[in-house]
Amino acid sequence: MTSSPRSTARPPSAQGRAPFEHALREAAEIAALSPSSHNCQPWGVAWPTGRGARRAAERLVDRAPADGPEAPERTSGGRGADGRATDEYVILALDRERELTSLPAHAVEMLVSCGAYLQILLRSLALQGWSTDRIHFVEPRAGRQTRDTHGTWPPLGDTWPVSWSPLCVVRLRGTDEPDVPDGSLAELRRTALARRTNRGPYRLEAVEPAVLDGLSAPSTGVAEGADVTVRHLVADSERAAFAGLVARHGGRDFSHRQAWRETYSFVRRDAAEAAARGDGFPLSQLFGPLSTPRRHALSLALAPTTMRVLRHAGYHRVLARQLARVVRPTPVVVAMGLADASPGVGATLRGGARLAEYWLRATEAGLALHPVSVVLQHDDVRKELQDRLGLPGRTFFVSRLGRPLTDFPRAPRRLGVRAVRTI
Missing domain, CATH: 3.40.109.10 (NADH Oxidase)
Incomplete structure (x- = not known):
């Protein structure tokens, strides 16, 4: 697989970021309905908008293994014809303040919960025209505790939450036509609410x-x-x-x-x-x-x-x-x-x-x-x-x-935007 050339485009302006910001908020509200152990909701999502944070995210995604999703060639300047940014990044994190820790097996449960959230988040974004281009998973290095991952990560600025440990970086590509193989965003929301x-x-x-x-x-x-x-x-x-x-x-x-x-x-x-x-x-x-x-x-x-x-x-x-x-x-x-x-x-x-x-x-x-x-x-x-x-x-x-004989009440959820941070 040929790696994509590094983008030299400036970070998009606030006006250019608006379409993705709206899509991310919509996706986060649906993904907040994901299952998690004890309904602890241990996930967080960072959206890099600052120049340094975007460059750090870009460097990590470009290190994605060769067996990952093939990356299409970048469009010139990183923007589409309508002026919106064609590349955006999100960073999935484990929120250490919300994780379960009393048993060793909870480490796997927390990652499974975050993976379920990521699936629904990215599917919601795809239905709004932001398809996943590449994912880089952040594996702990030998001899380093996962809890300290954020302390040795590429610099993401002072706005990176100190209680968050990054799990993966995703590059998303804006498209003119949403990827809708499995129905509409409204249908996904209805199913997530019913789950x-x-x-x-x-x-x-x-x-x-x-x-x-x-x-x-x-x-x-x-x-x-x-x-x-x-x-x-x-x-x-x-x-x-x-x-x-x-x-x-x-x-x-x-x-x-x-x-x-x-x-x-x-x-x-x-x-x-x-x-x-x-x-x-x-x-x-x-x-x-x-x-x-x-x-x-x-x-x-x-x-x-x-x-x-x-x-x-x-x-x-x-x-x-x-x-x-x-x-x-x-x-x-x-x-x-x-x-x-x-x-x-x-x-x-x-x-x-x-x-x-x-x-x-x-x-x-x-x-x-x-x-x-x-x-x-x-x-x-x-x-x-x-x-x-x-x-x-x-x-x-x-x-x-x-097939259940009786209905059960839906568990409460935090507002989806509470899990999202701009860095």
């Missing part, structure tokens, strides 16, 4: 094989070429084995002091508090509609101080068996895995992008998902799951899948 975690009961009838095949079809965007395996566990023996694993280990988080304290910090008193905070989840997201007395009782029973006492009485095992009873009759359990047992940033982000595409397709097919992440958050349990069911590589997502 949610549904922890309620599902219909018992099987999901048609043709529907499952459609969910597993090749993906586009960031997810294109992702080395991800998708397994649908539909045999009774497989689903029984999975439910048995949940019954044995599903209470691990409740009895893990640090992990449960972190989880509980995302539990909101009610829907009003959740909406005001814009993240986390009310108890109704876990248990469905609740009366006020039952909500107060559950809030007290699940509090970390109470759980430390109740775990000695085996309460966490009771909760695990309750979860297993919900899991067992589900018609399908879907497991997604990365080929590499120790995946890098790029592979994990692509895995998250593949998950986003899968979940959107499931939503369009009238299906719901309920991730059962507890079996992946502890390495010994995850390895037992993979050995028991013959799942290769690194399983990063496992979930119930089926």
